[in-house]
Amino acid sequence: MNVAVFRKTLWDLRWGLVGWGVGLAIYAALMNGLFPSLKANPALDAYVESLPEEISRIFFEGGGGSFTDYGTFIRAEFLAFLPLLLSIWIVGAAARIVVGEEEGKTVDLLLAQPVSRASALLQKMAALLAVAVAVPAVVGVALVLSSATFDPGVPRWRLLSAPFYAIPFLVAMEGVVVAVAAWAHRRGPVIFAGAVLAIGWYLLFITARLQDSLESLRWATLYAYYDGNNGFHEGPDPAYWLVSVILAAGTTWLAVVLYRRKDLLT
Numbered sequence: 001m002n003v004a005v006f007r008k009t010l011w012d013l014r015w016g017l018v019g020w021g022v023g024l025a026i027y028a029a030l031m032n033g034l035f036p037s038l039k040a041n042p043a044l045d046a047y048v049e050s051l052p053e054e055i056s057r058i059f060f061e062g063g064g065g066s067f068t069d070y071g072t073f074i075r076a077e078f079l080a081f082l083p084l085l086l087s088i089w090i091v092g093a094a095a096r097i098v099v100g101e102e103e104g105k106t107v108d109l110l111l112a113q114p115v116s117r118a119s120a121l122l123q124k125m126a127a128l129l130a131v132a133v134a135v136p137a138v139v140g141v142a143l144v145l146s147s148a149t150f151d152p153g154v155p156r157w158r159l160l161s162a163p164f165y166a167i168p169f170l171v172a173m174e175g176v177v178v179a180v181a182a183w184a185h186r187r188g189p190v191i192f193a194g195a196v197l198a199i200g201w202y203l204l205f206i207t208a209r210l211q212d213s214l215e216s217l218r219w220a221t222l223y224a225y226y227d228g229n230n231g232f233h234e235g236p237d238p239a240y241w242l243v244s245v246i247l248a249a250g251t252t253w254l255a256v257v258l259y260r261r262k263d264l265l266t
Contacts, residue, residue: 002113002114002115002119003123004113004115005110005113005115005119005120005123005124005127006123006124006126006127007127009097009123009124009127009128010127010130010131012096012097013093013097013127013128013131016089016093016131017131017134017135017138020086020089020135021134021135021138021139022138024082024085024135024138024139024142025138025139025141025142026142027078028074028078028139028142028143028146029142029143029145029146031073031074031077031078032074032143032146032147032150033146035070035073035074035150035152036149036150038067038068038073039068039070039150041068069153070152070153070154071152071153071154074143074162079162079163079165079166080227082136082139082163082166083166083169083170083173083222083223083226084198084199084202084223086132086135086136086166086169086170087169087170087173087194087198088195088198089135090128090132090170090173090174090177090194091173091177091190091191091194091195091198092191093128093131094128094174094177094178094181094190094194095177095181095187095190095191095194096187097124097127097128098121098124098178098181098182098190098259099181099184099185099186099187099190100187102185102186102264103185103186103187107264111264117259117260117262118256118259118260121178121182121255121256121259122252122256124178125174125175125178125252125255128174128178129170129171129174132167132170132171132174133164133167136163136164136166136167137163137164139163140159140160140161140162140163140164141160143159143160143162143163144156144159144160147159165226166226168226168240168241168244168245168248169222169223169226169244171244171245171248172222172243172244172245172247172248172251173194173197173198173222174248175247175248175249175250175251175252175255176194176197176247176251177190177193177194177197178251178252178255179251179252179254179255179258180193180194181255182254182255182256182258182259182262183258183262201221201222201223202221202223204217204218204220204221205218205221205223205224205227208221208224222243222244222247225237225239225240225243225244226240
């Protein structure tokens with residue numbers, strides 16, 4: 001099997017892995033460095049309890065929590081935003097690897113490979129997925145290493161695995177963005193559509209949390225399924241995986257169909 005497209009795409013994405021992996025690892029380490037001082041400040045819990053219930057819902061699952069508990073703290077200050085942050089990278093990377101060759105007038109090199117269009121696209125997606133898995137791995141290692149100076153109150157393997165909860169979200173997001181890229185000829189529309197989806201989903205999720213009358217709408221976003229599953233005490237949520245896999249499979253199929261029929265700009 002010819003995997004030249006996969007290897008080339010991995011190489012093209014190397015700096016994204018370094019930049020986002022190191023950047024998020026540094027942020028995770030900074031949050032861990034901040035936690036011991038917060039844990040020693042019991043007045044913080046009184047402040048949290050004084051927050052309006054609607055505001056508390058944004059930071060805490062179920063509307064209650066304590067920043068002196070490590071799991072609650074790192075979830076509210078980092079893990080809850082991880083899918084949004086990585087989605088920003090996924091959008092740009094997907095647009096680059098699928099549409100970038102058309103903009104750069106190098107698509108002839110792709111077509112010269114002894115692989116079908118479907119195989120080429122799927123190899124690109126596999127390479128992007130591999131990097132998307134590697135970034136949470138780097139973050140997980142950073143969480144473990146930077147917590148060596150204090151007791152987080154949870155097993156170290158939980159620290160290592162927590163960032164991986166974002167993977168189903170990213171797989172689904174990749175499928176959606178690649179489907180748009182398989183139709184478009186320029187990166188601009190792809191990035192615009194992906195950004196609107198990622199940010200729009202998040203804003204809808206937050207709005208639905210703030211308004212009881214809109215509570216049911218939050219289940220129209222992937223953030224709702226991820227949100228109840230990104231702590232250290234919950235196991236994998238079948239609904240989260242099921243929705244993500246169905247969305248990813250459907251959009252990947254659509255992307256292949258569109259890419260096969262696309263008039264590539266050479």
